[in-house]
Amino acid sequence: MPKSSLKNRNKKPMGVYDLSNMSPKKLQKFMASYNKLHFVASNNQKYVITDNLLRNLVCRDVNPVRKSFDDLHIDKMVDIDSLFSETACLVLISHKNSVDIDEKYGAVLTGLLQNALNTFGGAVVLLQSGLSGQSMVLIRQVVELCSTIIHIVGDPEARVIDKFIEGKYHSTDSVGRASKAVPIIGHFWGVLSKSFVHINYGHTEIKPVRLHKRDDKDVETIITCLRMTIWICYLTAEIAFPTAREHNRYWKKRLINGRPAVEYAPSPEERDWAAKFLSLDDVGPNDLAGGDVNNS
Incomplete structure (x- = not known):
């Protein structure tokens, strides 16, 4: 050259x-x-x-872009990584050990959660590589995967899991059900769909891959969305596998009509941590409905 x-x-x-x-x-x-x-x-x-434009992009051009992201933002990924790793730990515990869950559910929930984490990792790689809009598309898919898990777990009649296995399930139907357990999912999913996934005028903007710059508001917004997304992943892991460990951070085990269920009941310290992590005033019952989720 x-x-x-x-x-x-x-x-x-x-x-x-x-x-x-x-x-x-x-x-x-x-x-x-x-x-x-x-x-x-x-x-x-x-x-x-x-x-060789494509080969140049993926093999050479993104390398300095990734480095510029790491130089500016890698410190902001530390606590995101910590929650990501804790979520992965719950998935591994549930996969390797008996956690009092039906085998049919275990395979489905473990697979969906693992794919949610892989997709989350893909979103981070895209952001690091300067493909911010494409990163948000994957973030929305992670939220939809988590919503599907919550929908499956929260169905006491086990119809959803059967439809899912038979290939008759539509994942977009899950968001409404999941929002009853975690209302912020519905709002977040709607914003992601409207602004980044459904084609609109914003998609006409030409955004070539360039080095990251300090104080980029778009990147800061996406990092905030990554925080919300991995937090939803963690909540979902606790809902899916409430017996994976003795003490959960958010969802407490209980029985409803003789069936195992979980109730959103974080400690005040946990609520303070989550509010700080998500840059919210509070993460309490009003934010997450404080409801119950049946666990099959």
Whole structure:
């Protein structure tokens, strides 16, 4: 690549070259390096687009972008990582040990939670790589996965799990049910759907991959959404596997009509921690309805 192109790494798409001032010898050597080239002429200038834009993006161009994210934001990921790891621990305990849950439920819930965590990790990688809008699409999928788990667990008649296994279940139906247990899910899912998933005028904005800059409000907003999302993942893990360990942080075990259930009852200290983690005034019964969730 010409040195001038390296200098302007953040000023034009990688793999797009200005041929206007290139000598015939350099042009011949350049053209021999690629299998297929696309030429564009505009305002007395000639450009060529090479056939390796995608490979350049994923193998080379995102590397400095990722580093710039780490330099600016990696410290903000520490407590997110801590809750992510604790959630993964609950999933592993439930997978490896008997946690008083029907085998049919165990396989489904463990698989869904593991995929939710993988998808969450994908959202972080996309944000780190400068693909912020795409990151939010995955964040919304994580919320939908968690909503599906809550819907399955909260169905005392076990119809939802059967529909899910038979392939007759629609995950979007889960959000309303999950919102009864965790109301903030409905609001959060709606914002993500309207602003980032459903195609709207905002999707017309061209956002090339560029180095991260300090005080980027869009990135700060997404990091806030990551906090909310991993917190929902953790709540979901406790709802799905309430007997995985003796003391839960949020959902306390109880019996309703002889059936195991959980009730949202965090300690005052836990509520204070969650409010700080989520940048909210409080995370109490009014925020999460304080209701019961049946556990199959």
